[in-house]
Amino acid sequence: MNTLIILAHPNEDSFNHAICNEVKEHLTKKNYEVKIRDLYKLKFDPVLTEDNHTEFYQTKLPSDILAEQNEIAWAENLVFIFPTWWCGMPAILKGYIDRVFTNGFAFRFGKSEVDGLLKGKRAIILQTASQTEEFMKPSQLVSSMETSMDVGIFDYCGINVITHKFLFSVPHVDKETREKMLKEIVGVIEII
Template sequence: MKILLVFAHPEPESLAASLRDVAIRELEAAGHEVKVSDLYAMRWRSEVDRSDFPLLAANDRLRVAQASGEAFEAQSLTEDVKAEQEKLLWADTLILQFPLWWYSMPAILKGWVDRVYAYGFAYGVGEHSDKHWGDRFGEGTFAGKRAMLIVTTGGWEEHYSPRGINGPIDDLLFPINHGILYYPGYDVLPSFVTYRVDKLDARGFKEISFALRERMRSLETVEPIPYRSQNAGDYFIPSLHLRPELEDPNTSGFRLHLRSEPREAAVERRRA
């Protein structure tokens, strides 16, 4: 299997970097091929601006989605962006690894997504019809590939529990797992989260390393998060509202977008 690990932490001697190395060693020992995009070491430019689109005329208004689509079609995106796109097309599995800062990913990693996920490459593909609303949320460029997050955080696990003050970790990571990974088609695997990293001692690191190695060994077999496919019949087209018979109409929240039925049943319903 070919794996791209996109790493976002500014300290080469960090716990996150040590866990990255544990993961890479385990994957390579199993015979997988691994490429790493270390964004801080690459001095990745996070902001999107006019310099991303060399063909954009000086007097044209910058509409980022439109400009990225035109640049992708013309193969005029900057070389750093094209290199990352090639890695994504090469990889069977994408791993995003980052510390949880202010309830999200570091800006440099968000900027990687903003620049690399060009219109026409990662989104905006597919046709619209009365039963189909574009290739996204379960379909798209990366359909058939796998992706997951490796996350470190200073808070206690209890802080990120269903009744914890920070909210459930799965809810905090939903915009990334569902909105960045599942949107362009990845099968999204459960995240690997390490808590209280600033207090982790040698024994704790050994335990976490063992658990991470176990996760890397199961990368090809672990069941993905059962997100609902946009075009399988669960949502009205084009409103993209979940059909009321699938969940209590008075219920809201991210869990509504998790299937309660096997994937095979959803596929059969779509065919019908």
């Protein structure tokens, strides 16, 4: 199965990169075709300019956006890996979604509703956090991020989010706990 990993963390020594490597290694062993779009390594420009906003039609897209859309079109599975920054995704990933998930590619406005054009694609979201689960869940931070991403972005575009996994307290746990988290990730990606 064609699987595209979209990674949004600037530090190559980060736990997010370790997750990415684990996912790629595991899926490759299952004979999946895996590609990685490391947004920081690509130096992806997340800024949606006025020209982009008013002129983004499928016939007028910049080459960098067409390249990303081709990668998403190729994929059956999408795996998003990123840290939680200010109760959301990093700006580079939000800008990626703003610029790549365009009208006519990811969705289309109808007369009375929106048609998600990426139906049939599945997504797994792997999101790290520095805060504890005990802090984030009662504060509704987890559910608000799940709703915003899973429903407000991906469901809107027709993508089926299989799971949205949070990994809590990442900077504050020991190596053994991180190893357990990586094993959990393998269990999560088994469903694709």
